[in-house]
Amino acid sequence: MKDLFVHDLTKQENQVITGFFAVAQKQRRTTRDGAPYLALLVSDRTGQIECRIWETASSVADFEQGDVVKLQAQVCRYQEKLQLKVEKVRKAKPEEYDLGDFxxxxxxxxxxxxxxxxxxxxxxxxxxxxxxxxxxxxxxxxxxxxxxxxxxxxxxxxxxxxxxxxxxxxxxxxxxxxxxxxxxxxxxxxxxxxxxxxxxxxxxxxxxxxxxxxxxxxxxxxxxxxxxxxxxxxxxxxxxxxxxxxxxxxxxxxxxxxxxxxxxxxxxxxxxxxxxxxxxxxxxxxxxSEFLRAEANGRAPGQMTEWVRAMERPLLNTAQYLAEQQSRPAPEEADALPAQDGTGNLFLL
Incomplete structure (x- = not known):
């Protein structure tokens, strides 16, 4: 199992990291001056992050989209977004990674x-x-x-x-x-x-x-x-x-x-x-799956999910809803019902 995931990179800004990532996109580009570079989008099961390979991009061709690569890169920020500036990269060997990480x-x-x-x-x-x-x-x-x-x-x-x-x-x-x-x-x-x-x-x-x-x-x-x-x-x-x-x-x-x-x-x-x-x-x-997604996104227990396209409706987790209702303190009886005097008139306690 890999020990560094995309969601961990926010804590690694300005540091050099080494890890395994899946190549979601690979594009050859050039700068305004005509210098070649590679633009990558790498991912794992926790998210995606953009990468740039600025030097010797034309010689980097031993991996393709869909491959898992091992890379060494600096975690930096460009236009308010985290990005990886890749220093070394190679295609990973099958025995080096677990598909369940991606x-x-x-x-x-x-x-x-x-x-x-x-x-x-x-x-x-x-x-x-x-x-x-x-x-x-x-x-x-x-x-x-x-x-x-x-x-x-x-x-x-x-x-x-x-x-x-x-x-x-x-x-x-x-x-x-x-x-x-x-x-x-x-x-x-x-x-x-x-x-x-x-x-x-x-x-x-x-x-x-x-x-x-x-x-x-x-x-x-x-x-x-x-x-x-x-x-x-x-x-x-x-x-x-x-x-x-x-x-x-x-x-x-x-x-x-x-x-x-x-x-x-x-x-x-x-x-x-x-x-x-x-x-x-x-x-x-x-x-x-929708209940787990709602929980992961911080939605309060016992609340309706967002609109679920596959079901064409929002959903409610009844187990969470009932648990939340039962955990609420019961109102005092005096607070729940108004009192009456002998004439049937309402009065406040």
Whole structure:
């Protein structure tokens, strides 16, 4: 874990520091006199700061945007903003840094999440659906990606390990709900839970920043996921055609509405449940994130958050609100109610 973060630099003004930072932007520029320099924007999980490399800028080319670099720089101030005047810089080696220092990461243990996912798959009674999921989870490239992929670029579970965390959370809720509704095929529903966002492994790219791939922009995770499922099923002998159609429908319809990018509306019980549980898990995680953000920004406990774009409303943390109300001293009864004399007239005590 790195020991110097962007938010620590305010205490380091006019000092020379050495640390690891992610390169958010890298631009070659020239001064008015034509001298070359590099303008960088570096970041970590606590913020961003601008950097300037004034000398030998033309020879500094061993790192690119998205890389982690180790730099030595003087912390200075230019036009009332802190800035780093870089003296030395090089691309960091993978073993020198932890990705969690630069982007948010799941608070859960990834291996525990992976074991829980596999336990649910082991509980399947349908051999065809069990074989389909094993084809995904036993694929080394998919398994490695699924352990680290975010579930989104900026929305719910947008952190390293977020997709796996989202899947495991949904598996627990879906497994419980399947017991309450006899029309639900549990194995089919849980298959939809595991595979509904599997296309995000190719839709998104992640490292020191999250973004969409070209395939993600042009095709999207629903179509990518459908292709991935078709490829795995084609390698499974005697996979039933009706079951294939249902699995594909779960992927195609999980966004629920055409205006939300769903190619099909949910038309079977498992698809209806998958859509609503997926939406519920996403919204509950949005609530958690917004409450943490409000607290970090100094908003008083028990107060409404700012407008939350993803939910199109402000939010209230009921636990904090009730705790704040209970902590207030109860008014004295004499102060709460006006007194009366025997005639019914009000008078002050």
């Amino acid at each position: 982007v948010p990461t799941t608070s859960r243990n990834v291996e525990d999440l992976w074991a829980e996912l596999n336990q649910y798959v082991s509980s399947f009674t349908n051999p065809h659906l069990h074989a389909l999921l094993r084809a995904f989870l036993d694929d080394p490239q998919i398994a490695e990606a699924l352990r680290s992929a975010p579930a989104a670029k900026t929305m719910h579970h947008a952190w390293i390990g977020g997709l796996l965390e989202h899947i495991v959370s949904l598996l627990g809720v879906a497994s419980d709900m399947a017991l309450r509704y006899p029309e639900i095929n549990r194995d089919l529903l849980l298959t939809g839970v595991v595979l509904h966002d599997i296309g995000k492994l190719h839709e998104l790219r992640w490292g020191t920043e999250f973004d969409y791939t070209i395939e993600g922009h042009l095709v999207g995770h629903i179509a990518i996921g459908l292709r991935m499922v078709e490829q795995k099923i084609s390698a499974l002998p005697d996979f039933p055609s009706p079951l294939r159609i249902l699995v594909e429908h779960l992927i195609l319809s999980h966004h629920g509405k055409y205006e939300f990018g769903s190619p099909r509306l949910p038309m079977v019980p498992e698809a209806v449940m998958l859509h609503y549980l997926d939406d519920l898990d996403a919204k509950m995680q949005t609530l958690r």
